[in-house]
Amino acid sequence: MYKAGVLFDHRATMKDSRLVYSSDPLANQKCPKCKELVSECTCPKEVDVKNYKFVAVLRMEKSGRGGKTVTVIDQLPKNEIFLRELTTKLKKKCGSGGTYFLDKKEGVIEIQGDKRELIRELLTREKIKSKG
Numbered sequence: 001m002y003k004a005g006v007l008f009d010h011r012a013t014m015k016d017s018r019l020v021y022s023s024d025p026l027a028n029q030k031c032p033k034c035k036e037l038v039s040e041c042t043c044p045k046e047v048d049v050k051n052y053k054f055v056a057v058l059r060m061e062k063s064g065r066g067g068k069t070v071t072v073i074d075q076l077p078k079n080e081i082f083l084r085e086l087t088t089k090l091k092k093k094c095g096s097g098g099t100y101f102l103d104k105k106e107g108v109i110e111i112q113g114d115k116r117e118l119i120r121e122l123l124t125r126e127k128i129k130s131k132g
C-alpha cells in the first residue's frame with residue numbers, strides 16, 4: 001500500500017521521499033544463536049580451530065563428594081563442535097565418562113579417572129600439543 005502511494009504521488013514526493021535502505025548488509029545480519037542483530041549480539045565468539053595455536057594443559061582434580069579423580073584438559077579452543085568431538089573420542093579411548101565446558105576464555109574437557117597417559121596418546125594422534 002505504501003509503495004502504491006509512492007508511485008501514485010510520484011512527482012510530488014520525489015524530492016523529499018528518501019526511502020531509507022541500509023546499504024550495509026552486515027548491519028542487518030542476525031546472529032544464528034540469539035537472533036539479535038550482530039551489532040547487538042553478546043554471544044561468546046567461537047574460535048576457528050584450524051587457525052588457533054594452543055597447547056592443551058592436563059591436570060588432575062578431585063571432584064564431587066566422593067573426591068573422584070578427574071583429568072582436566074584445559075586451554076582448549078573455545079569451539080563447541082571441536083570440544084564435543086574431542087570429548088567423544090577421549091571417552092571412547094579412555095573407556096570412561098567425560099564432559100566439556102565452554103569457559104569464559106577457553107574450552108575445558110573433563111575425563112573421569114587418571115587418564116593422562118591415554119589422553120596424551122590421543123592428543124598426539126590428533127596433532128594437539130599438550131603439557132602437564
Ligand SMILES: [Zn+2]
Pocket residue numbers: 031032033034035036041042043
Ligand atoms: Zn548472538
